[in-house]
Amino acid sequence: MSSLVKGIRRGMALVPLAAFGALGASAQEASEVSAYVDSSYLFLIGGLIVMFMAAGFCMLEAGLVRKKNAAMxxxxxxxLFSVAGIMFWLVGYNMAYPGATIAGGWFGIPNFIWTPADDLGTGYASASDWFFQMVFVATAASIVSGTVAERVxxxxxxxxxxxxxxxxxPIVASWEWGGGALDSQFAFSDFAGSTLVHSTGGWAALVGAIIIGPRVGKFVNGEVHPMPGSNIPLAALGTFILWFGWFGFNGASQLAAGTFDDINAVAMxxxxxNMAACGGVLAAMILTAILYKGKVDATMAFNGAIGGLVSITAEPLMPSMGLSILIGAIGGVLVVLTVPLLDKLKIDDVVGAIPAHLVCGIWGTMIVPLSHGGGFGIDTTDAATPSYLGxxxxxxxxxxxxxxxxxIVWMALKVTLGVRPSEEEELAGMDKSEVGLEAYPEFG
Known part of the structure; x- marks a missing residue:
């Protein structure tokens, strides 16, 4: 009987320990679920905000083209947003995040048609990540749209x-974000896509502008003929929407919000x-005032904001706020200097997307090591420290x-379907020839 009593006592003594252990396991699981929910919300809300950038691009471009092309x-x-969504579902996502790569990590082998696979261990809902990544690819396509406007x-x-x-x-994105060559072989870093998104769109736009050629009447007898936009207030609205959208673009690229450090990083x-955009606007305004006898070009100020935002996108976390202003300001200066350079080269960029997205994307990417204390080599022993060479x-x-x-794609389209309307159709406006209605019929 004595041994039985002792056994009962020992068993009862273990009950609180077992209960405490169960509570500890339950608390840990609850913490994981909470972090899972927080990070998924970050993707979803960030994705919604970035999607609103599509409206920003639309308003900016509609304001900067002539009224006969605004509906088009x-x-x-x-x-393009609709095409981007379907193609990223069919091929793009699994190309950007492939299960396997070839050619030393430069090309992925995708599984066609993305399907969700939710697991608490991933830290977020898989569809939330798909949606967030999809709106990024739509941004790259929007860059091309503005450059080749009015004649495609x-x-x-x-x-x-x-x-x-x-x-x-998706192939370019896979090099860094999908564990490809840049991520595995070089000391390269692009936090939210100054190169992977904005320069990609910028290079595609530049090549398109060269192959398609300038608008009729833009360059005549060695002279540049300005073609002012139809609605500057609308372009200003588009700029503000893009500025707003960039908080989702960069902020949600932290990719997690379930811890003290992560949410502080998002806030930073x-x-x-915001500071980079402020720096870009003011630098562009001051420089245009100096170059153009006190006149401040509103479109330069708008693109100064975008140039500053693109410049900080490669590394929006590590710089101080003062350095962020400087990085954005240099982006604004680059925008002002690149616009006349393109005119000299007879490259017709209707909305200034090449200076703001391509040139500033390169600048923003190249300055990343400054805030990381990086050097000039390609040593990957410290993956968190990008180098200038990388x-x-x-x-x-x-x-x-x-x-x-x-x-290859532009030339194939040019020799098959043709990419330009006739000269008569272009002069009449793309609204009539491609859309069948005018944006401002009362002003026709």
């Missing part, structure tokens, strides 16, 4: 968009992103691949 430009932006036919443009969003952009990214290799690889791939 609006429809292109709605259509609708269906050839959408076919190019399909190739860009299914293959070209918001602050630095950044340059990433910029160069993106430029070469996107330019060649884009040239």
């Amino acid at each position: 430009q609006s429809m292109k932006n709605v259509a 036919k609708l269906w050839p443009f959408l076919i190019f968009t399909a190739f860009l969003t299914a293959f070209i952009y 990214i918001f602050a630095n992103t 950044q340059f290799i990433g910029v160069l690889a993106c430029g070469i691949f996107v330019s060649i791939a884009s040239a």
